[in-house]
Amino acid sequence: MKIEIWSDVMCPFCYIGKRNFETALSQFADKDHIEVEWKSFQLDPDIPEVPNESYEQYLVKRKGLSLEQVQGMLANVTESAKQVGLEYNFDTSVMVNSRKAHQLIQFAKSKNLGDAAEERLFKAFFTEGKSIADIATLTQLGIEIGLDETEIQEAFTDDRYSHYATQDIQEARQIGVNGVPFFVVDRKYAISGAQPSVAFLETLEKSFAEWRTLNPENKLEIIEGQSCTTDGTCE
Template sequence: MKVEIWSDVMCPFCYIGKRNFEAALEQFTDKNHIEVVWKSYQLDPTIPEVPTDSYQDYLIKNKGMSAEQVTSMLDNVTESAKQVGLDYNLDKAVMVNSIHAHKFIQFAKTKDLGDQAEERLFLAFFTEGKNIADLDTLTQLGKEIGLDETELQTAFTDDQYAYFVKQDIQEGQHVGVRGVPFFVLDRKFAVSGAQPSEAFSENLEKAFAKWREQNPEVKLEVTKGQSCTPDGVCE
């Protein structure tokens, strides 16, 4: 069963939601039957690629919030992150356009490294204060998760990866994504926001039950005889 997750690597609740979902999935009996697919979403595609504002200044300038409101909000988010084992250093966060980070993720998905890409980018942005619009930085992060340096650098200029990002965003709008994180389970159930792990567990159970009805497990009565196995044993 497919679980699609729309996310922006600059969204603090997306990282928290990832941890809560992972906690639920780890306890899910049929977790081996779950395929997780990460989808791109940009909260603000107008942010420049060259950093100009801190996280706090960006919110004050662009969201109409006072310095006191922003400080309080970021303190609350940091505390929420701690509750799931994440260490946020939002005072170090570099506010830049996330388009290249999403191209990074789209390329990583072609190598079955989508989850590793999301995790590494979240850590880079929220904990390490790295510039996720800088191509040299992204290339180094890619090497750390096993991506080929030359192929990754090509992906930043290949229009198909920008198209994949745009396609994800349009698809998200079609299914009702108005904010992230947004989890879609088998295109039948959705969880919006960084819900507690219990909410993910409940929806996993419901969605999988529906999926299993349409995809019954094949159980054969086998009459055994002499045969050979792929490991070379013949008996």
């Protein structure tokens, strides 16, 4: 059963939502039958690639709140992150455009490393204060999760990975995604926001029971005989 997750690596609730979803998935008996695909989403595609303001300054300008209100809001988010084992350092977060980060994620997905890319980029942005628009930084992060350096460089010049990100963003609009994280389960159910793990688990159990009804597991009664296996053993 497939679960698609629209996310932006600059979204603090996306990282928290990822942890809560992972907690639910670890408790789900049929987790081996779940396929997870990360989808690109940009909360603000107009942010420049070169940083020119802090996280606090950005929110003050965008939300029209006072500095004190923004600081209180970020303190609450930091505490929520701490509750699920995450460390947020908003004072060092580098506010830059996330487009190149999504190109890296799209390339990582082609190597079955989409989840690893999301995780590494979240930590780089929220904990380590790294620029997720800097190609040298992104290349190093990609190498850390097992991607080839030369292929990473090519991914930033190959239009298809940018195109894949655009496709995800357009698809999000088509299905009515206005904010992230946004989880789509078997194209039947949707979970919006960083819900508690129990909410994810309940939806997993409900949707998987329905999916299994339509996709029964075939268990064959096997009569053993002499045969050859893929490891070259014949007996």
